Amino acid sequence: xxxxxxxxEKAENPPEIPAxxxxxxxxxxxxxxxxxxxxxESGRVELEESINLYGRGALLKRHxxxxxxxxxxxxxxxxxxxxxxxxxxxxxGE
Numbered sequence: 001x002x003x004x005x006x007x008x009e010k011a012e013n014p015p016e017i018p019a020x021x022x023x024x025x026x027x028x029x030x031x032x033x034x035x036x037x038x039x040x041e042s043g044r045v046e047l048e049e050s051i052n053l054y055g056r057g058a059l060l061k062r063h064x065x066x067x068x069x070x071x072x073x074x075x076x077x078x079x080x081x082x083x084x085x086x087x088x089x090x091x092x093g094e
Contacts, residue, residue, distance in 0.1 A: 036060070
């Protein structure tokens with residue numbers, strides 16, 4: 001398999017999010033992601049550990065994005081129509 005084909009396959013089939021990350025709240029996952037970014041930015045991490053941290057960071061990012069999408073699906077936006085009536089619409093992350 002060529003490198004390009006391998007990259008395309010990984011993009012189509014991203015790794016499953018591990019159970020320990022799935023169990024995290026949005027806030028806990030975001031904090032863990034912030035800690036990984038700080039470690040990577042420090043420049044004091046060896047290459048192999050950097051690669052592992054980057055991979056875990058990508059999974060944490062996906063988990064946070066999924067949590068945000070789920071929250072957006074539950075939120076309704078309250079709108080006031082021109083005639084003064086009040087209604088709600090699904091939130092679309094505007």
